[in-house]
Amino acid sequence: MQDINLKITDRTGVTHDIVAPTDMAMNLMEVVRSYELAEEGTIGICGGMAMCASCQCYIKSDHDLPVMSDDEDAMLAEAFNVEDNSRLGCQIQITPELEGLEVELAPED
Numbered sequence: 001m002q003d004i005n006l007k008i009t010d011r012t013g014v015t016h017d018i019v020a021p022t023d024m025a026m027n028l029m030e031v032v033r034s035y036e037l038a039e040e041g042t043i044g045i046c047g048g049m050a051m052c053a054s055c056q057c058y059i060k061s062d063h064d065l066p067v068m069s070d071d072e073d074a075m076l077a078e079a080f081n082v083e084d085n086s087r088l089g090c091q092i093q094i095t096p097e098l099e100g101l102e103v104e105l106a107p108e109d
Helices: 028-034 070-078
Strands: 003-009 015-021 056-059 086-088 102-105
Touching: 003 028, 070 086
Parallel strands: 003 102
Antiparallel strands: 003 015, 056 086, 056 102
């Protein structure tokens, strides 16, 4: 088992240093939910199917992430507040390679 360290800035601007497990097949959206870093009912509304963009986040660190799927790309094309570094948290699996990842949750609206 290997845990990794993440820095997640919530929607109020507070940065949280958290530890996330790599052996539970979790994605970034699930980590945010488990640490209650977003108000309940405002993140992961579709259950992690890349269908709602409620888990959109901005990648702040220089990590090589998996290539964006067509579904993720299409969802971000319809979402609000999209930036060049936007990704859907539900599509980013927690792996040892993400040690030190820094993200900011996109605004809810």
